[in-house]
Amino acid sequence: xxxxxxxxxxxxxxxxxxxxxxxxxxxxxxxxxxxxxxxxxxxxxxxxxxxxxxxxxxxxxxxxxxxxxxxxxxxxxxxxxxxxxxxxxxxxxxxxxxxxxxxxxxxxxxxxxxxxxxxxxxxxxxxxxxxxxxx
Amino acid sequence: xxxxxxxxxxxxxxxxxxxxxxxxxxxxxxxxxxxxxxxxxxxxxxxxxxxxxxxxxxxxxxxxxxxxxxxxxxxxxxxxxxxxxxxxxxxxxxxxxxxxxxxxxxxxxxxxxxxxxxxxxxxxxxxxxxxxxxx
DNA sequence: GTCACTGTATTAGTTGACTGATACAGTGGC
DNA sequence: GCCACTGTATCAGTCAACTAATACAGTGAC
Numbered sequence: 394x395x396x397x398x399x400x401x402x403x404x405x406x407x408x409x410x411x412x413x414x415x416x417x418x419x420x421x422x423x424x425x426x427x428x429x430x431x432x433x434x435x436x437x438x439x440x441x442x443x444x445x446x447x448x449x450x451x452x453x454x455x456x457x458x459x460x461x462x463x464x465x466x467x468x469x470x471x472x473x474x475x476x477x478x479x480x481x482x483x484x485x486x487x488x489x490x491x492x493x494x495x496x497x498x499x500x501x502x503x504x505x506x507x508x509x510x511x512x513x514x515x516x517x518x519x520x521x522x523x524x525x526x527x528x
Numbered sequence: 529x530x531x532x533x534x535x536x537x538x539x540x541x542x543x544x545x546x547x548x549x550x551x552x553x554x555x556x557x558x559x560x561x562x563x564x565x566x567x568x569x570x571x572x573x574x575x576x577x578x579x580x581x582x583x584x585x586x587x588x589x590x591x592x593x594x595x596x597x598x599x600x601x602x603x604x605x606x607x608x609x610x611x612x613x614x615x616x617x618x619x620x621x622x623x624x625x626x627x628x629x630x631x632x633x634x635x636x637x638x639x640x641x642x643x644x645x646x647x648x649x650x651x652x653x654x655x656x657x658x659x660x661x662x663x
Numbered sequence: 664g665t666c667a668c669t670g671t672a673t674t675a676g677t678t679g680a681c682t683g684a685t686a687c688a689g690t691g692g693c
Numbered sequence: 694g695c696c697a698c699t700g701t702a703t704c705a706g707t708c709a710a711c712t713a714a715t716a717c718a719g720t721g722a723c
Binding site for chain 4: 664665666667668669670671672673674675676677678679680681682683684685686687688689690691692693
């Protein structure tokens, strides 16, 4: 599996799991309808309690990134989250503001902020290139 | 004072304080060398324990946003943080990645991501307009 | 229906984050 | 030196987050 836990990171295990899956989905490394490893299987792989994996999956389900079918398994959601556009932009704005406030306080120039943004955006959108634009 | 605590936010008080001061500094609402309210004063204003304010100030000092002089007071730092440029870009990259992963998973288009970025960046840089570029 | 797999629920222990009370220590105007 | 202000240190209580052990419940191939 593509997930690895960093015990020294200070971040809760279930957050690390959720975060990495979320990133994989965003980058297209995990495709819609693709099954995720079972709660138990992933728990064994990562040497953690099944409940911890379940907790990560639960959070992702609430966010709409994945969905579960009792007894059957867990799968990547087909489409984006059910949320008003205004709400989605509000969430994004908040996160971007946090990032940029940090960047400005670190003394980075406007140009550096823009460059970094472009670089990160490109990296994320690359894996989705095949058919995201015209969809 | 410009700080207000939202008890329902779930965020620790000292984080809320630190965050708002950090944002104020980034946006130029707090100028370099400007004194901050004393630990005790702000504690009274916000109706929290002085230690809680001190904790926020400590974090901000560690990050280099402010500095303190025992017995004298607390002030906004003159310049950006002491950190290698590589390190600073790493921090920014991490935060931007988090924001953009979220945005992509929310189903926002590349254009929407770029627009939101521009809007947020403009808002932050506005207060600093007088003399940041040529400095 | 059975078996081997799915996710779910309950309960509980540990740990550390968070906040606060209180006492200590430095600074500077008078 | 004194006083009124600064920030600092110590200690302790509360509470919730996090993880785990264990038992429950749905699914589907056979």
